Amino acid sequence: MNLSFNLEDASQVAIGAFALAVPISFSEEAWILGETLPLTNLLMVFVLSISFLGFFAYESVFQGNIKNRIPVFLCRIAITYTITAIVVVLVLFSIDKFPLLTDTIIAFKRLIVISMPASMGAIIVDSFDKE
Numbered sequence: 001m002n003l004s005f006n007l008e009d010a011s012q013v014a015i016g017a018f019a020l021a022v023p024i025s026f027s028e029e030a031w032i033l034g035e036t037l038p039l040t041n042l043l044m045v046f047v048l049s050i051s052f053l054g055f056f057a058y059e060s061v062f063q064g065n066i067k068n069r070i071p072v073f074l075c076r077i078a079i080t081y082t083i084t085a086i087v088v089v090l091v092l093f094s095i096d097k098f099p100l101l102t103d104t105i106i107a108f109k110r111l112i113v114i115s116m117p118a119s120m121g122a123i124i125v126d127s128f129d130k131e
Helices: 007-025 028-036 039-061 070-094 104-127
Strands: none
Touching: 007 070, 007 104, 028 104, 039 070, 039 104, 070 104
16 A cells, blocks of 8 residues: 555545535635634634544554554645645635735634635545555
8 A cells, every 4th residue: 555645645635625615615604703713712623623634544544554654644644734724725715715914813713714624525535545
């Protein structure tokens, strides 16, 4: 089983993230949640995102075998979340809901809120062809 991260994996992650980022990014509830969610809760959302990415990657992509591949495992989680974040930024920016220059805090809060479900879509699509 080859678990290196290649262009095919990156495209699968991007497509999976896009599939969930689009409908959620168009939701006014997500925009408002991004504006009103306290920092502590936002941190919890981020930790949950990373935790579920790790759990799913461990069980599905790596099939519970990371003993000699911990750096690859951690790198895959980081790359998946980063690609997801880029996709979410592009979607929010394209619909003018990512006020990076005028309200940076709200922009990043929206990014974290929407990246949570989008990252799960990303890792699930990425795992489809792993055996």
